[in-house]
Amino acid sequence: MAKMYHKEKSIQIKSSASALYNNLSVLRIAPRCLTYFTVVHANVVNMVSASWDGLNYSHRQLQSKEGNVATSSSLIMQAAWCVLPSRDLLVLTSQKGIQMYESDGSIMVYWHALDTPETPTAQAVFARGIAAVRDKYICVGVSSGSVLVFDVPSKGSNITLSEVLEEHTEPITDMASECSGSMECIADLVSADDSGTLCVWKSGGDFQLLNKIPGFDTSCSSVKLWKGTVIAGYGTGQIRLYEGVTGILHAEVNAHARWIYSLDIAPFTGLLLSAAEDSLVRVWHLTISPETNNVEVRGQKVWIQWLAKVFIPFELFHILSPYHHKFKCIY
Amino acid sequence: MSLRTLPLLVLNMGGEMLYILDQRLRAQHETDDKTQRGGWSEDDRKRVLNDIVRSMFSKAFMEELMKPQGLYSQRALRCVLTRLAHTSIMRLNPASMDRLYDLMMMAFKYQLLLCPRPRDLLLITCNHVDAVRDMVKDSPCLINQINDAQRQILEMYTPLSDGELQFIRQTLLSLFQDVHVRVSIFLKEKIQNPDGRFVLPTSGPVPHGSDVPGLIRWFNSRGREVRRREFPSGGCYCSSLREGSFDVAGDRVTRLGTNMYCTTSSEDTRTSDSSKNTCKTKQQASVHPNPLAKEELNLLAKLMGGMEVWNLASADGGVKVNLFLSEQEEDDGGISSGGDEPAFGVINIQATQDHQVNTELTRIAEELLVQQDQPELPSNKGDDLLAMMDEL
Numbered sequence: 001m002a003k004m005y006h007k008e009k010s011i012q013i014k015s016s017a018s019a020l021y022n023n024l025s026v027l028r029i030a031p032r033c034l035t036y037f038t039v040v041h042a043n044v045v046n047m048v049s050a051s052w053d054g055l056n057y058s059h060r061q062l063q064s065k066e067g068n069v070a071t072s073s074s075l076i077m078q079a080a081w082c083v084l085p086s087r088d089l090l091v092l093t094s095q096k097g098i099q100m101y102e103s104d105g106s107i108m109v110y111w112h113a114l115d116t117p118e119t120p121t122a123q124a125v126f127a128r129g130i131a132a133v134r135d136k137y138i139c140v141g142v143s144s145g146s147v148l149v150f151d152v153p154s155k156g157s158n159i160t161l162s163e164v165l166e167e168h169t170e171p172i173t174d175m176a177s178e179c180s181g182s183m184e185c186i187a188d189l190v191s192a193d194d195s196g197t198l199c200v201w202k203s204g205g206d207f208q209l210l211n212k213i214p215g216f217d218t219s220c221s222s223v224k225l226w227k228g229t230v231i232a233g234y235g236t237g238q239i240r241l242y243e244g245v246t247g248i249l250h251a252e253v254n255a256h257a258r259w260i261y262s263l264d265i266a267p268f269t270g271l272l273l274s275a276a277e278d279s280l281v282r283v284w285h286l287t288i289s290p291e292t293n294n295v296e297v298r299g300q301k302v303w304i305q306w307l308a309k310v311f312i313p314f315e316l317f318h319i320l321s322p323y324h325h326k327f328k329c330i331y
Numbered sequence: 332m333s334l335r336t337l338p339l340l341v342l343n344m345g346g347e348m349l350y351i352l353d354q355r356l357r358a359q360h361e362t363d364d365k366t367q368r369g370g371w372s373e374d375d376r377k378r379v380l381n382d383i384v385r386s387m388f389s390k391a392f393m394e395e396l397m398k399p400q401g402l403y404s405q406r407a408l409r410c411v412l413t414r415l416a417h418t419s420i421m422r423l424n425p426a427s428m429d430r431l432y433d434l435m436m437m438a439f440k441y442q443l444l445l446c447p448r449p450r451d452l453l454l455i456t457c458n459h460v461d462a463v464r465d466m467v468k469d470s471p472c473l474i475n476q477i478n479d480a481q482r483q484i485l486e487m488y489t490p491l492s493d494g495e496l497q498f499i500r501q502t503l504l505s506l507f508q509d510v511h512v513r514v515s516i517f518l519k520e521k522i523q524n525p526d527g528r529f530v531l532p533t534s535g536p537v538p539h540g541s542d543v544p545g546l547i548r549w550f551n552s553r554g555r556e557v558r559r560r561e562f563p564s565g566g567c568y569c570s571s572l573r574e575g576s577f578d579v580a581g582d583r584v585t586r587l588g589t590n591m592y593c594t595t596s597s598e599d600t601r602t603s604d605s606s607k608n609t610c611k612t613k614q615q616a617s618v619h620p621n622p623l624a625k626e627e628l629n630l631l632a633k634l635m636g637g638m639e640v641w642n643l644a645s646a647d648g649g650v651k652v653n654l655f656l657s658e659q660e661e662d663d664g665g666i667s668s669g670g671d672e673p674a675f676g677v678i679n680i681q682a683t684q685d686h687q688v689n690t691e692l693t694r695i696a697e698e699l700l701v702q703q704d705q706p707e708l709p710s711n712k713g714d715d716l717l718a719m720m721d722e723l
Contacts, residue, residue, distance in 0.1 A: 015509070016508055016509055018501075018504075018505055018508065019500075019501045019504040019505065019508075020501060041508075042505060042508070075332050075505065095332065121334075121399055122334055122335060122399045123334075124332065124333050124334050124498070126332075170492070170494065171494065171495075171498075173494065193494075194492055194493075194494025194495065195492065195494070217492075217493075218493065218540070219492070219493055219494035219497065221497075235448070235449075235493050235494070235497065236538075236540055236541045236542070237537070237541045237542070237544060238541075238542070246552075248550075248552050248554075249550050249554065250549065250550065251547060251548065251549045251550065252547070252548045252550070253546070253547045253548075254542040254543065254544050254545060254546045254547075255544055256544055257533070257537045257538075257541060257543070257544050257564075257566060257568050258447065258448075258537075258538060258541070259448070259449075259497065277531075278531070278533060278544075278566070279531040279533060280533065280565060280566070
């Protein structure tokens with residue numbers, strides 16, 4: 001089988017990656033031939049900006065800020081870029097709330113505080129799971145199971161919380177929007193939680209629940225939505241592919257020996273990456289056959305050389321150039 | 332992050348501490364070095380362990396641990412564990428406590444990382460508790476205390492979902508994120524690399540509840556399997572072992588959390604810092620600048636009358652005993668950090684049988700009583716815990 005990937009130059013990050021699901025976010029800025037990467041380390045986000053020719057790298061650190069507090073010790077749960085037609089925003093979620101920045105991390109444009117109880121209860125409060133949906137929504141998950149829908153104007157800081165979706169009862173783990181670029185897909189967003197429940201939504205003034213796919217008592221830590229197919233990675237190391245709107249299970253892959261921490265998909269080629277605590281990253285190729293509308297899966301593995309590096313399995317190789325199957329290895 | 336980390340931290344790291352102290356005190360006794368005054372007899376060793384266990388598993392202490400609270404900083408955690416060690420007649424100087432703490436941290440970090448699934452963290456905790464119970468098996472009263480504490484822990488953690496347990500594990504991992512102290516026993520067993528990172532195996536049984544990787548199955552719209560194909564898994568995995576027991580007593584199956592020092596020599600507890608800068612403490616302090624922990628440390632310092640406790644090691648009344656065998660180890664001050672050639676330091680636990688300890692504890696207790704008459708200090712996380720430990 002022809003190799004589905006090749007390794008490019010490695011980029012060193014300033015500090016270690018925290019053990020969090022989906023802890024690598026990537027933003028390609030084509031007009032400037034730059035790619036930004038973020039990796040969360042405790043209460044700081046490490047950002048690297050890399051030129052496409054591989055010659056220039058610039059590092060910065062973004063400290064978590066909450067409300068009026070200049071720097072916060074509150075741990076960041078996730079950092080992700082949200083790409084909307086008119087603007088890109090960097091969204092950070094933490095135990096205290098949700099912060100949104102301009103894409104280079106320079107200015108905070110919005111802060112949303114989570115409701116935290118006066119006295120600590122055993123149940124921790126945090127936000128986790130970030131997705132940009134269609135033209136103007138950014139959705140963020142919360143530990144209560146709620147999904148917050150923010151309405152984002154094309155510029156400025158007049159971002160508002162427009163809706164709260166209450167379907168999940170367990171903490172949200174990850175969310176993803178339809179990434180194929182196809183306008184024909186009905187489902188826009190999928191949300192996943194700690195019980196493995198998957199909710200499939202259609203966006204709009206009021207978000208509509210299209211389907212609720214029950215879990216099997218295993219946390220779904222990472223999820224993607226591609227051509228209407230939900231691709232879900234679980235704590236057992238399994239990947240499952242469901243048809244979003246109907247909930248039909250297409251395929252089940254015993255992919256990893258330990259907890260899956262991240263999935264990513266190249267929308268034009270159907271190359272899927274999965275990364276897990278077993279220290280392996282696997283590359284899969286998904287194709288949808290039009291007659292049967294089924295999804296094919298075949299896979300290869302990428303052997304991680306640095307087995308001893310503690311948190312590396314939680315970072316994900318991201319496919320940057322879908323047409324050419326290239327990616328960068330980051331550690 | 333998770334508000335339920337403290338019991339697991341203290342029980343597991345406390346367990347590791349007891350393993351090391353037990354091994355060191357036995358080694359001292361077995362050398363039969365009667366030339367040193369105040370040598371540690373078998374009874375002394377048992378008394379030290381019993382005292383520490385009594386404090387660690389006391390009802391009041393456990394209740395305090397189990398209250399929902401944020402992750403302690405390294406400094407605060409080390410304070411608590413040091414105080415635990417000093418509820419016995421033994422005194423450790425700061426350098427010894429440093430090395431002991433390094434070993435405890437790295438052992439627990441290893442267990443956390445290699446824990447096959449988050450729920451197995453409870454089994455690891457049970458392994459520690461089981462071993463501690465065995466250490467004090469001559470004392471039915473302590474055994475009851477331990478059993479009660481273990482029941483409470485299992486009641487608290489067993490009902491949690493895998494996702495919540497993983498969240499607890501992620502929180503604990505963040506505490507040890509940048510700690511890469513090399514430990515001889517780990518290097519020898521090839522579970523740690525020379526750069527201080529642990530080796531993650533790609534062979535062996537998969538966690539309970541997982542399947543061996545290597546299979547893709549396809550289903551039709553009615554849910555029936557229509558095709559399957561295998562692919563090379565890239566590792567050498569086999570089916571999971573049976574599940575360990577989550578009862579107060581039972582076979583835990585996993586070896587993580589059991590005493591690895593049983594058959595080791597003093598050579599194996601050597602540590603060295605793999606970081607190039609002499610900044611390990613700085614790293615630890617900077618990762619989690621938790622303002623609440625700082626407040627509680629200030630309060631602790633006030634309660635204990637500053638760091639006077641440490642001076643007991645050099646007081647005339649106390650007897651310094653070197654727990655390690657060779658004179659060279661006695662001279663060796665500890666770890667030399669910085670410099671490209673890492674030097675292997677040796678844990679030099681200088682323990683003192685302190686005959687003044689009762690006087691000292693009484694003095695501290697009296698100070699506490701006096702302070703209670705003063706206007707109440709603002710309550711801080713850990714304040715109650717530390718204050719209560721002084722009463723043990």
